[in-house]
Amino acid sequence: MKPPPFRYYDPRTVADAIGLLGRLDNAKLLAGGQSLMPMLNMRYVLPDHVIDLNRVEGLSYIREAGGAIEIGAMTRQRELEFSDLIRAKLPIMHEALLQVGHRQTRNRGTIGGSLCHLDPAAALVTLAAGYEATVVVVGPKGQREIAFKDFPVAYMTPAIEQNEILTAIRFRPWAAGHGYAFVEFSRRHGDFAITSAAALIEADGAGKITRASVTIGGAAVTPVRASEVEKAITGQKPGADLFRQACESCRKVEAIEDIHAPASYRQHLAAVMSRRALEKAQTRIGQSPTATRH
Numbered sequence: 001m002k003p004p005p006f007r008y009y010d011p012r013t014v015a016d017a018i019g020l021l022g023r024l025d026n027a028k029l030l031a032g033g034q035s036l037m038p039m040l041n042m043r044y045v046l047p048d049h050v051i052d053l054n055r056v057e058g059l060s061y062i063r064e065a066g067g068a069i070e071i072g073a074m075t076r077q078r079e080l081e082f083s084d085l086i087r088a089k090l091p092i093m094h095e096a097l098l099q100v101g102h103r104q105t106r107n108r109g110t111i112g113g114s115l116c117h118l119d120p121a122a123a124l125v126t127l128a129a130g131y132e133a134t135v136v137v138v139g140p141k142g143q144r145e146i147a148f149k150d151f152p153v154a155y156m157t158p159a160i161e162q163n164e165i166l167t168a169i170r171f172r173p174w175a176a177g178h179g180y181a182f183v184e185f186s187r188r189h190g191d192f193a194i195t196s197a198a199a200l201i202e203a204d205g206a207g208k209i210t211r212a213s214v215t216i217g218g219a220a221v222t223p224v225r226a227s228e229v230e231k232a233i234t235g236q237k238p239g240a241d242l243f244r245q246a247c248e249s250c251r252k253v254e255a256i257e258d259i260h261a262p263a264s265y266r267q268h269l270a271a272v273m274s275r276r277a278l279e280k281a282q283t284r285i286g287q288s289p290t291a292t293r294h
Ligand SMILES: Cc1cc2nc3c(=O)[nH]c(=O)nc-3n(C[C@H](O)[C@H](O)[C@H](O)COP(=O)(O)OP(=O)(O)OC[C@H]3O[C@@H](n4cnc5c(N)ncnc54)[C@H](O)[C@@H]3O)c2cc1C
Pocket: 028, 029, 030, 031, 032, 033, 034, 035, 036, 037, 053, 073, 074, 099, 100, 101, 102, 105, 108, 109, 110, 111, 112, 113, 114, 116, 117, 121, 122, 123, 124, 160, 164, 165, 166, 167, 190, 191, 192, 193
């Protein structure tokens, strides 16, 4: 399969890329190409112009900024996987990345591309929802920040204008020693999850849960925060019975149906995956992430 004909541009600055987006009709940005190229080859998208972000300066970095971890949009998934800063501050991201495609796809795939593609089953999209991350976009009128809860406007449709570029994303790390786990159910290792769950928990000295985030990916049109679960377990001592009972509420998720699984199966998986994620997260409370083996 071959892509449709298009004109190719490789700007060196964000300003030039935005200028091209403003000037050219029916243009598409290219990041790692791991989703865009198959979509071009299958003729799901038919752009007249492709603007390559790979040579744009200043979009690939991982740094601490104001208590958050800021990641440049063009940072490759493989760089995140090997980053000591990510491992120490956002250990769930390290665990999740090992389940994203294959090392070949992670070598090219970027965090910005994954978030803009906005597949509801994508691990980084699920984590961004779980962390209430902040997305930074730049357009002709300058920079604006979007809370991740407002980022998906519809199925695989981000709240980015046609002439804007996602430049960075900020994650606020949880307290040292928090419990975390990303688990997924997929047909084969490297496939997109049919349903996944990301859990983060903090506990006090008495062992009671003081803060919880549970997000279900792949089940609905966007990742869903399991707020009933979060409420039910906060203030309680973690345990298998508590998690099993609380996660039953995940069966109510408004699930999608496709060739991979019916809605009822995804609802079942939502309950099972969220329970497993919480059980795994519990075992990691108080541990150093670098001591945890994945
Ligand atoms: C075989 C295979 C298996 C995979 N398995 C998984 C998996 O298990 N889990 C998972 O999460 N992902 C998986 N993926 C997807 C992979 O993570 C992709 O890398 C990701 O979805 C897209 O990132 P990219 O950098 O390649 O973006 P591209 O494909 O280049 O772009 C994707 C979309 O985002 C837009 N875009 C890109 N960057 C920007 C930007 N900075 N600003 C605005 N718009 C932008 C593009 O125009 C395009 O519409 C898989 C991919 C393959 C090929």
